[in-house]
Amino acid sequence: MREMTFKSASELSHAYILVSPAPEERLEAAKTIAAAAVCSAPGKVPCGNCRACRKVREGIHPDVIAVRRLVDDKGKQKREIGVDQIRTVVSDAVVLPNEAERKVYVIEDAECMNLPAQNAALKLLEEPPRGVILLLLAANAESLLETVRSRCTEIVCGSHAAEGDAEGQKLAAAFLKRCAERDEAELFRWCAANENLDNAAASAFVESAIGLLTDMLCRRKSSLGLSDRECYDLVTLLEHAGDMLRLNVGVKHVLGLLAVRGIGNQ
Ligand SMILES: [Zn+2]
Numbered sequence: 001m002r003e004m005t006f007k008s009a010s011e012l013s014h015a016y017i018l019v020s021p022a023p024e025e026r027l028e029a030a031k032t033i034a035a036a037a038v039c040s041a042p043g044k045v046p047c048g049n050c051r052a053c054r055k056v057r058e059g060i061h062p063d064v065i066a067v068r069r070l071v072d073d074k075g076k077q078k079r080e081i082g083v084d085q086i087r088t089v090v091s092d093a094v095v096l097p098n099e100a101e102r103k104v105y106v107i108e109d110a111e112c113m114n115l116p117a118q119n120a121a122l123k124l125l126e127e128p129p130r131g132v133i134l135l136l137l138a139a140n141a142e143s144l145l146e147t148v149r150s151r152c153t154e155i156v157c158g159s160h161a162a163e164g165d166a167e168g169q170k171l172a173a174a175f176l177k178r179c180a181e182r183d184e185a186e187l188f189r190w191c192a193a194n195e196n197l198d199n200a201a202a203s204a205f206v207e208s209a210i211g212l213l214t215d216m217l218c219r220r221k222s223s224l225g226l227s228d229r230e231c232y233d234l235v236t237l238l239e240h241a242g243d244m245l246r247l248n249v250g251v252k253h254v255l256g257l258l259a260v261r262g263i264g265n266q
Contacts, residue, residue, distance in 0.1 A: 006036045006045050009102060013153040014128040017110070017136045017144065020157035026137040029157045029218055030106050031056055034064045037133050038100035052100055062098040065089075067107045081109065083116035090124055093132045102131040110136035111143035118145045125151040153228065157218040168204030171197075172212050175205070179234060179262045180224035191259035195252040202251045206242045210235055230264070237261055 006012060018029045035046030035056040046053045055061035067085055069077045089105050097103040107113070113121060124134055125148060134152075138144060141154055171194065178187040197205070213231045216223040223231065241254050 009037050009039065009045050012037055012133060014132065015125050015134040015136070015152040017138060017141050017149065017152045017154045018157055019138055019141045019154060021139050022157075023108075023137075023139075025157045025218075026139075027108070029155060030135045030137055032219055033133070033135060034061070034104040034106060037102040037104050038063055038097075040100075061100070063100045063102065064104045064106065065092070067105060069109055069112055079112065081107070081113045081117050083114065083120050086113065086117045086120040090120060093124060093129045097131065102133060104133045104135060106135045106137065108137050111138045111140060113144075115145075118148055122147055122151075155217050155228075156214050165204045165208075167201060168206075168208035169212075171201075171205040172208035175209055175258070175262070176212060176226070176234070177224060179230075180226050182263050184263055187262050188259045191255040191262075195255050197251050197255075199245055199248065199251060202254060203242065203245045206238050206245065210238050210242070213238070234262070 012033065016033060018026045018033075020026045020029070032046060035048070035053045037045075038052040038056060038061060039045040039047050040050045040052050041047030046056070048057075052061060056064050059066070067081065067089060069079070069081055070085070071077055086107075089107075093103065093105070107121075121134070121136075122145070124132070128134070136144065136148070136152060141149055174190060175187075178190050194202075194205075212221060213226075213235050215221040216226065217228060217231050226234070237258065241258060244254050244257070245251070
């Protein structure tokens with residue numbers, strides 16, 4: 001359990017897609033969200049210390065249900081998560097939770113859901129029973145149906161903040177702070193003060209900023225008050241800036257773009 005960034009469990013969305021090429025990163029994010037959903041602490045969740053949080057951590061909370069690929073007679077894991085497994089989830093989801101106020105289904109390797117299974121999952125996403133949270137873990141969200149994706153909050157997990165150099169990290173933190181403070185004049189001043197960076201330094205800054213935002217979305221770092229939506233919009237903007245730098249567009253021009261679009265109006 002790292003940063004605790006949900007003000008309360010009611011802040012949680014009813015469905016998430018947690019994306020990372022590394023299974024342990026997806027699971028880590030899933031445990032944090034699941035713990036937030038069932039945590040019994042009064043303030044920010046997950047507290048990490050209550051009985052519910054500890055049970056989630058140990059994988060023994062009765063209201064946090066893992067759905068995995070089944071194992072065949074020869075002890076080999078099946079390639080797909082079939083529709084029957086998801087139908088079981090759908091019928092179980094209407095049953096009240098055991099201990100907590102919410103119930104969380106963690107579908108590991110969600111991209112292994114075959115088409116009928118994904119369509120069955122859609123039913124849950126379209127009419128989620130009260131207090132039910134669905135976590136879809138995937139290496140790549142693109143393998144999921146668009147109709148599924150459009151109903152989930154997508155979080156890209158990963159320790160990307162290590163990317164970029166130390167100077168890039170410093171610039172990224174300074175840039176995001178100004179975006180979060182919504183101080184347009186200050187953001188303009190900052191961008192103007194850095195317009196003489198060379199292309200490599202600017203690229204390192206952009207890369208670091210994307211890494212920081214990814215960590216914010218994964219609740220590894222404080223979001224400084226930026227909403228998930230704002231983080232996503234900034235990632236999109238910075239990716240665009242990175243593309244421009246790769247095409248050798250002038251740093252001054254790229255920072256100008258960030259100054260104009262860094263706050264709220266992407
Ligand atoms: Zn707790």
